[in-house]
Amino acid sequence: MHVPQKKEPPTPGRSSLSPEIKRHLDLALVFLEEGRNLIEENPVQASEKLYKAAEESVKLLTLHFNISDVLSQVKQRDRWTVTDLEKAVEAISRKLGDWFGEAWDRAWVLHVWGFHEAKFDSEAVRMRLRDIERMVEEAEKIVSGEG
Numbered sequence: 001m002h003v004p005q006k007k008e009p010p011t012p013g014r015s016s017l018s019p020e021i022k023r024h025l026d027l028a029l030v031f032l033e034e035g036r037n038l039i040e041e042n043p044v045q046a047s048e049k050l051y052k053a054a055e056e057s058v059k060l061l062t063l064h065f066n067i068s069d070v071l072s073q074v075k076q077r078d079r080w081t082v083t084d085l086e087k088a089v090e091a092i093s094r095k096l097g098d099w100f101g102e103a104w105d106r107a108w109v110l111h112v113w114g115f116h117e118a119k120f121d122s123e124a125v126r127m128r129l130r131d132i133e134r135m136v137e138e139a140e141k142i143v144s145g146e147g
Contacts, residue, residue, distance in 0.1 A: 017143060017144070018063070020063055021060050021063050021064055021143055024056045024057075024059045024060035024063070025056070025060050025139070025140060025143060027052070027053075027056040028053045028054075028056035028057045028060065028136045028139065028140075029053075029136065029140070031049045031050070031052040031053035031056060032049075032050065032053040032132065032133065032136045034049045035047075035048075035049030035050035035052075035053060035129075035132070036050075036129065039122050039125050039126055039129070040122050043114065043120050043121055043122045043124070043125045044114065044115055044118045044120075045115075046114070046122075046125050047110040047111065047113075047114025047115040047120055047125055048110075048111065048114070048115040050107065050110050050114075050125070050128070050129065050132045051107045051108070051110045051111035051114075051115065051132075053107075053132055053135070053136050054103065054104060054107030054132050054135050054136070055080075055085065055107070056136075057135040057136050057139040058085055058088050058089055058092065058104065058135075059080065059085075059088075060139055060143060061088070061092050061139050061142065061143070062088040062091075062092070064139075064142060064143045065091070065092065065095060067087075067088055067091045067092070069087070070084050070087050070088045070091065085104075089101055089104045096138070099134070100135065100138075102131070103131035103132065103134060103135045104135070106128045106131045106132070107128070107131070107132055107135070109128065110125065110128055110132075
């Protein structure tokens with residue numbers, strides 16, 4: 001899958017990120033922007049893009065916080081599973097607060113009901129947008145040393 005690269009102004013701490021964390025952050029930012037732009041014209045695709053932004057945020061924070069039990073499973077399998085993501089969200093929520101798990105739950109609803117079941121209209125997607133934005137924005141601040 002080709003992911004268009006968005007030109008971002010350099011931010012403090014961004015250049016010192018590991019390549020893997022930077023890749024997940026870049027993907028989160030691209031998916032967030034694409035999701036925002038699709039809400040009105042294609043809420044199904046917007047739902048999946050916003051879910052993917054949240055998923056990438058979970059992955060980059062898992063790496064940043066070095067959640068080793070999850071990372072060892074991912075490395076062993078060479079892929080992420082839903083269980084890995086859920087375990088990571090639980091660990092991240094213990095560090096950041098309940099808001100993170102609640103936002104993840106809203107992202108999951110977008111993935112299942114907005115994308116797979118195609119049941120959400122633009123308003124249903126829009127009402128979940130702020131939670132996804134917060135996940136991505138807070139993850140960016142944390143890994144960039146601003147949070």
